[in-house]
Amino acid sequence: MTHTPPAGRSGRRIGQPAVATAAVLVLVLALLPAGFLPNAPPSTSSREASAQEEPVPSGNVIVVLKDRHTDPRAEARTEGVNPRRVYRRALNGFAATLTPAQAERFARHNRVAFISADVPVAVASQSVPTGVKRIGGDSNPIAHIDGVDARVDADVAVLDTGIDANTGDLNVVGGVDCDGVDTGNWQDENGHGTHVAGTIGALDNNAGVVGVAPGARLWSVRVLNNTGGGSTSALLCGLDWVVEQVQTGQPIDVVNMSLAGSGADGDCDNSALHEAICNVVAAGVAVVAAAGNGPSGLGRDAASTTPATYDQVIAVSAFNDFDGQPGGLGTKPQNCSTSSTTDDAFATYSNYGPDVDVAAPGTCIASLAIGGGLAYRSGTSMAAPHVTGAVALFKSLNHGAIPSAVRSWLLGQASQPQNSAVGITGDTDGFAEPVLAIGKLAINPQLYEFVGSHSSFNSLSSTLVRDGNEATVWKTNVATPPNSAYVYVDLGGVKPIATVRWVFAQTGIADDMRIQVSDDATTWTTLGLRSNAPVGVWQAYPTTADARYVRFVFWNHNGDAQLGGLGEVQVLPPGASPPTPSSTPTKTPTKTPTKTPTRTPTPEPTYRITSSTRSSNSVSGSVVRDGNVSTYWTSNASSPPNSAWVFVSLSSSKPIGKIKWVFGQTGHADSWKIQVSKDKTHWTTLATKGNAPVGVWQTLSVSVTARYVRFYFSNPNGEAQVGGVAEIQVLPPASPTPTPTRTPTLTPTLMPTSTSTITPISSPTATATDTAVPSPTETPTATPTETPTETPTITPTEDQTAQSDGSEGEGSPGPESAVATSAVAEPYRVVRTSHSRNGGSGTVLVDGDPTTSWVADLTDSDGEATVTLDLGQPEPVGTIQWLFAAGGPAGEMRIDVSRGRRGWTTLAGPGTTNSGEWQQLVLDEPVTARYVRFTFTGTGGQVGGLAEVRVLP
Numbered sequence: 001m002t003h004t005p006p007a008g009r010s011g012r013r014i015g016q017p018a019v020a021t022a023a024v025l026v027l028v029l030a031l032l033p034a035g036f037l038p039n040a041p042p043s044t045s046s047r048e049a050s051a052q053e054e055p056v057p058s059g060n061v062i063v064v065l066k067d068r069h070t071d072p073r074a075e076a077r078t079e080g081v082n083p084r085r086v087y088r089r090a091l092n093g094f095a096a097t098l099t100p101a102q103a104e105r106f107a108r109h110n111r112v113a114f115i116s117a118d119v120p121v122a123v124a125s126q127s128v129p130t131g132v133k134r135i136g137g138d139s140n141p142i143a144h145i146d147g148v149d150a151r152v153d154a155d156v157a158v159l160d161t162g163i164d165a166n167t168g169d170l171n172v173v174g175g176v177d178c179d180g181v182d183t184g185n186w187q188d189e190n191g192h193g194t195h196v197a198g199t200i201g202a203l204d205n206n207a208g209v210v211g212v213a214p215g216a217r218l219w220s221v222r223v224l225n226n227t228g229g230g231s232t233s234a235l236l237c238g239l240d241w242v243v244e245q246v247q248t249g250q251p252i253d254v255v256n257m258s259l260a261g262s263g264a265d266g267d268c269d270n271s272a273l274h275e276a277i278c279n280v281v282a283a284g285v286a287v288v289a290a291a292g293n294g295p296s297g298l299g300r301d302a303a304s305t306t307p308a309t310y311d312q313v314i315a316v317s318a319f320n321d322f323d324g325q326p327g328g329l330g331t332k333p334q335n336c337s338t339s340s341t342t343d344d345a346f347a348t349y350s351n352y353g354p355d356v357d358v359a360a361p362g363t364c365i366a367s368l369a370i371g372g373g374l375a376y377r378s379g380t381s382m383a384a385p386h387v388t389g390a391v392a393l394f395k396s397l398n399h400g401a402i403p404s405a406v407r408s409w410l411l412g413q414a415s416q417p418q419n420s421a422v423g424i425t426g427d428t429d430g431f432a433e434p435v436l437a438i439g440k441l442a443i444n445p446q447l448y449e450f451v452g453s454h455s456s457f458n459s460l461s462s463t464l465v466r467d468g469n470e471a472t473v474w475k476t477n478v479a480t481p482p483n484s485a486y487v488y489v490d491l492g493g494v495k496p497i498a499t500v501r502w503v504f505a506q507t508g509i510a511d512d513m514r515i516q517v518s519d520d521a522t523t524w525t526t527l528g529l530r531s532n533a534p535v536g537v538w539q540a541y542p543t544t545a546d547a548r549y550v551r552f553v554f555w556n557h558n559g560d561a562q563l564g565g566l567g568e569v570q571v572l573p574p575g576a577s578p579p580t581p582s583s584t585p586t587k588t589p590t591k592t593p594t595k596t597p598t599r600t601p602t603p604e605p606t607y608r609i610t611s612s613t614r615s616s617n618s619v620s621g622s623v624v625r626d627g628n629v630s631t632y633w634t635s636n637a638s639s640p641p642n643s644a645w646v647f648v649s650l651s652s653s654k655p656i657g658k659i660k661w662v663f664g665q666t667g668h669a670d671s672w673k674i675q676v677s678k679d680k681t682h683w684t685t686l687a688t689k690g691n692a693p694v695g696v697w698q699t700l701s702v703s704v705t706a707r708y709v710r711f712y713f714s715n716p717n718g719e720a721q722v723g724g725v726a727e728i729q730v731l732p733p734a735s736p737t738p739t740p741t742r743t744p745t746l747t748p749t750l751m752p753t754s755t756s757t758i759t760p761i762s763s764p765t766a767t768a769t770d771t772a773v774p775s776p777t778e779t780p781t782a783t784p785t786e787t788p789t790e791t792p793t794i795t796p797t798e799d800q801t802a803q804s805d806g807s808e809g810e811g812s813p814g815p816e817s818a819v820a821t822s823a824v825a826e827p828y829r830v831v832r833t834s835h836s837r838n839g840g841s842g843t844v845l846v847d848g849d850p851t852t853s854w855v856a857d858l859t860d861s862d863g864e865a866t867v868t869l870d871l872g873q874p875e876p877v878g879t880i881q882w883l884f885a886a887g888g889p890a891g892e893m894r895i896d897v898s899r900g901r902r903g904w905t906t907l908a909g910p911g912t913t914n915s916g917e918w919q920q921l922v923l924d925e926p927v928t929a930r931y932v933r934f935t936f937t938g939t940g941g942q943v944g945g946l947a948e949v950r951v952l953p
Contacts, residue, residue, distance in 0.1 A: 056103045056104055056106075056107045057103065057116065058098050058103040059097060059098065060097055061098055062093060062095050062116050063075070063093050063096065063098075063106055064092070064112070065093045065112060067092070069092075070092060072086045072088070072092060073094070075112070079102050079105055079106060082096070083095060084096055087371070093113075103115055127208075127209050127210075128210055129209050129366045129367065130324035131199065131324075131366075132199075132210065132211070133325065135212070135360060135437055135439070136438050137389070137390075141573075142397065142573075143214060143393055145204050145210050145214060147204060149203055149204055149214075150204065150214075150215070151214065152213040152214060152392055152396045153396040153493040153495075154213060154216045154217065154393070155216070155252050156213070156216050156219065156253065156254050157241075157242050157252050158221060159235065159255060159256065160188075160192055160196055160197075160220075160222070160224055160256070160258060160259065161190035161192045161193040161194075161222065162175070162179075162186045162187050162189065162193045162222035163175065163187075163188050163194050163197045164188045165187065165220070167194065167198075167371075169198065169209070170202060170203065170368065171203065171215045172197070172218045173217045173218065176219075176220075176237075177222045178221065178238045179224060179234055185222075188220070188222075189226035190224070190226050190370075191370045192228055192258070193222070195367040195369065195377050196256060197211075197220075197368070199365060199389065200388050200389045200392065201214060201215060201216035201218055202367070209366060209367055209368065212392070212393070213390075213392035213396070216389070216392045219252065223259075224259065232261070236272060239255075239276040239277065240276065243279055243283050246284065247283070251399065251900055252285050253399070254285065254388055254392055255280060256385055257288065257290065258384045258385065259289075260289075260292035260306065260307075260308060260380075263304070263305075263306035263309070264303065264306075265309040265310060265311070266613075273307060278611075281403045282873070284402055284403065284899060286314065286391055286406040286407075288384050288387050288391060289313040289315055289316070289384060290308065290315075290379070290381050290383065290384040291308045291315050291318070291352070293349045293350060293379050294349060297339050297340075297349050298348060298349065299352050301353040301429075302315060302351040302356055303353055311620055311622045312403070314357050314407060316357070316358055316359070316360055316386075317350045318350040318359065318362025318363060318378075319345060319347055319350070319359050319361060319383075320338075320340050320343055320344065320347055320361075320362075322343045323343065328342070328345070330343035331343065333364050335376060336364035336376040336378065338363055338364060338378045342426065345425050346425070347363050347378075349379065350362065350383070351380065352427065352429040352431065353429055354431045354636075355620075356431065357407070357433055358410060358415055358435070358436055359418070359424065359427070359433050360383040360384070360387050361383060362378060362379055363378045365378065365382040367382075386436055390410065390436060391406055394406060394409055397495070397573060399449055399451070404626055407626075408628065411434060414437065414438050417435070418433075418434065419432070422435060423435050447501075447573075448495065448571045448573060449491075449492075450489045450491065451903065453487065454487070454488055454521075455486065456486045456487070457863040458482050459474065459477060460475060461935060462474065462488070463894065463904065464566075465487055465489065465552075465568055466568070466569060468905070469568070471567065473564070474567075475506060475564030475566075477562075481560060481561055482562075482563055483556055484563070486553040488549050488550060488551035489549070489550050489569055489571065490548065491549070491571060493548055494519050496546050496574050497543055497544075497545045497550070497571055497573065498543065498572050499540050499542050499572040500527070500541045500543065500550055501538055501539065501569070502539050502566055502568065503538045503539065503567045504534070504535050504536075504539075504567055505536075505566065505568075506535065507535050508565070509532075509554075510531055510554055511532065511556075511557060511558050512529070513529070513530045513552060514529055514530075514552070515529075515530060516552075517547035517550055517551070518549045519548050519549075521548075521549050527543050528541055532565075550569070552569070605732065606729045606731050607654060607656075607731065608650075608876070609625045609648045609649065609730065610650065611648070612625055612646060613646070613647055613649070614633065614647075615635075617636065617644055618634065618635045618644045618646065619634060619635075619636050621647075623726070625648060625727070625728060627727070628727075629695065630664060632663070632664025632724050632726040633646050633723050633725050634665060634721050634722070635722050643713060644713050645711060645713060646710070647680075647708050647710035648708070648709050648728055649708050654730075654732065655703075655704075655732060656703075656705065656706060656731070657701065657731050657732055657733030658700065658701055658729075658730075659699070659702060659728070660697055660699050660729040661729070662695065662697045662727050663693070663695075663698075663725060663726060665723075665724035665726075666691050666692065666693060666694050666724055667691055667724070668691075668713075668721045669723065669725075670716055671688065671713070671715075672688070672690070672711060672712060672713040672714065672722075673686075673711075673712045674686045674688075674689065675710040675711075676702075676709050677706060678706055678707050683710060683712075684704070703733070827952050828952065828953070830846045830869045830871060830949075831870050832870045832872075833846070833867065833868065835867045836864070839854060839857075839865045839866070839867055841854075845867065845869065845946060845947070846869070846948070848948070851885060853885035853945045854867050854944050854945070854946045855942050855943075856936060856944050858939075858942070858943055859941060863938060863939065864935060865937075865944065866935045867944075869931065871932070874928050874930045875928065876927075876928050877897060877923070877951055878922070878923055878952060879921065879950075880895060880949070880951055880952070881919065882918070882920075882934070883919070883947045884945050884947055885946075885947040891938040892937045893934060894906060894934070894935045895907045895908045895921060896933045897932050898933070899928065900931075905927065905929075932949070934946060
């Protein structure tokens, strides 16, 4: 590989004199077995060691040195020059005023890379790169590109060569050095990572360029060195850092990986890199990866390129766009060197194939260069950050969206077919991935997610207006008629608001209600006045305000005993439609759908499917576990296949009670078998099946223990395709839940939609051993003997080579076994606790000592205190148990859970506390959560007294 100086690595600077035509480097992709490289297409350009091939500028110039270890001042002294400025970080060199003779002599020095003119600069209008225009970013309502620096509320980890935080056009908030060989810091000394970061999130500040998600918080994760090379170990360090951030409460919304190595797909445990990426996705972080560039300027199937081949990542191919609009009329910029020159066509250098998910602009992309200025670069490395920026926009309004939801949005609402008006030509591989197109498309959620809320001290918990339950009511709770009261919700950042909606759960106590907004929760602007309305009828207030907080303030002109009565509050962005009807609908009978429904919930607990694998003559197997029955798995060979198959993995052998499936397409499953295996080698056939109606779930009751479940289709009738399976679920054996024999002593007024109840549970003598229930999590009392009914001898043909579809991390709605009671399940390990400032340390809740308790003092606070348990990662929660110390403080208690502390779901509360005996909340349907929070409210003094807590599957 040929390397060139830092300032010229990325291509000739836009608007800069042509000083060293061949001194610019477009990074060459070499798929090295042991390493990773940024994805830029191969270039035939090279430069001689020390000759400046074009006229050497003199006067005010910048002298750029090759070796960063060369002392710029010493180099300048060799010609008797006194530098005006010396650069040692963004580049190595100096600024000086040179005579023509001095400039010529410096150009011949073997330590000098090149000399460029120090041209005047001034504040200039911001340019919107063609790539951002081409995907419609300049008209996207969330990006809101208008030259005003209003930053997108999203966190993006850029795993690359680092990011230059000194350009002044990026919101770089931190980083980590996983390369550590050259610099020991995460600053970019290559330019690739800075260019990528600029496409993702360059500021909308009327200068330089603007990114797809302007001002998004960028995390510089340096995994490649200053020559653009790297290793698996460095990449694993970066991925490990991402998961650590999520686990310690610093959300990362999306990871960009504009790099590639060689390797194959497989289960999550087939390689260290694959396992790490699966764990990142399982932590709730979407991963976008470049599809890679083929050797010699010609793309190839991405099946041998990692991480693009992994089904957990969103793989991005590149196409050419030179004018920011479809139609094929653009021409290549003069200063950009590329062999792929047809406008609006699939880039010749880009990898392709069924592993690629979406296409984006990647050729001659203008973005930021280290040390300031702009540069052109080309490659799938440049395509990926367009998609990452789009994901950041989506996540800014949907922080809780899991990676599978991100993928569904991206491949549905945020992209268009290649044969559409905004499509491309030249993709001839037979797998026409859609083209990124966010434009005026409403990528907004139906309503904003609240990251918090607050209420006046004389009222109930503010979470009652955002618990998703219209029947729970927020109101005042003091003994005498209050003068006023308020409750407000927090959007997490200043955002455009189109509609404020609310519904009353109790009416007659809101004679004078004001709707207000604020950016800082200090200065409030009143939007309008409203009053009582019928219970259950949604009200709406349209507005054009930009705000972070929305408040409802109630005044008591009529001396009512209470104020308030709100059931729920919603805030909608521009372009969103109300998610609920304007009035309570009349219930009507429902029919079994005759067409494929969008999602069919399953009330029974299901095992989490960690990965899937399919024959190479079929589409991605991940569609059978994406929770969407409108997507289906089928063969895709050009001629009728002899057979095809797909199997799912449970990560380890487990007892199986049922196997369920639903077809998204029928007529292509004349003969197929359901098989199981423990090792993927020896398969046992459980049943032979045929076609079934679309959208109707089928069930096979079994009694086996296995890790893998395979659907094997043969083709006796010579169909063009076989398959059609939309979803597969694997269920544990039925496990009866014992009926509580004691009368509940804590009956919450706020419950989840299921019929779960809080009940006391029998407990042994309170000792330190109470913190663990000595029972295995997954050992059935009797394991059925597995008697194979048939051992298939079918050996897949060459075109049926296994292709893996690894874990999405969130693909299955239930825990890994039937909901367990405290008698047969072991509590999750609590990795840390946190608490509100008015409370003591939460570690007493997991110290095994029922005589120590958590207490909060509300004397000088706002009437609410919290203590939170962190399980380290999202887990399926089926039961929560707690114990109050005898004679401890009381107060009303509520239990909330959350995946990432940005949005909370109330499970129960507020209920009264009861000391001296264990209580439990058993959920009818497990909820996936990482954090469990106990909130106590009172009117002053101490609340709490919670001694021990257990969280169980």
